[in-house]
Amino acid sequence: MKEIILFFLLLSTTAWCAADESIDLYQQIELLKMARTATVVLVPERWFFDRRLDESGLKEGGCTYTTRDPALVSSLVELIKRADVAVASNVEGPCGGGAWGAWGAHEGIFLNLSNETEVKFLLGRNFIGQNARIRGEFSLSDTFKIIHVTTERSLIHDLMQWAVQTGEPEVHNARRQTECKNYIH
Secondary structure (H helix, E strand, C coil): CHHHHHHHHHHHHHHHHHHHHHHHHHHHHHHHHHEEEEEEEECCCCCCCCCCCCHHHHHHHCEEEEECCHHHHHHHHHHHHHCCCEECCCCCCHHHCCCCCCCCCCEEEEEEECCCCEEEEEEEEEEECCCCEEEEEEEECCCCCEEEEEECCHHHHHHHHHHHCCCCCEECCHHHHHHHHHHHC
């Protein structure tokens, strides 16, 4: 009997967390229209690293495209909204607290809002489900809460097309400067 009660308690907690995070995510995505600066970091598919990339590894090892142009920032926000960002339903543990397999960041979107909040989307290459959705994480700097999300796979291509409009990439690894320039052009 204890096992059955525990099962239903866990099931109801997980359903409550998913609903709560879905509402929270929707509200937070609406805040993106306050973005003033946008940065996209892309890592070419053929690049390999000796470890899974986290945010700092992504920023150090990737091709960085930044703009303050209001039209480009606005178009990036629209790309995100069209990408059908949704709370991931298959994250282990209550409210996504468990491990999420061999996940590592390969693309990142960083938006600075007018209220000094930084929005972060870290996206991986782990496609899940029949619709080939991309795993990722969404967070706001003022809440310190990470929401595991999925997005449409087409977002990666859309980010590459967006990055072309921003000009030359910033690259922290001088050996990869040419590769970054050629990656999206």
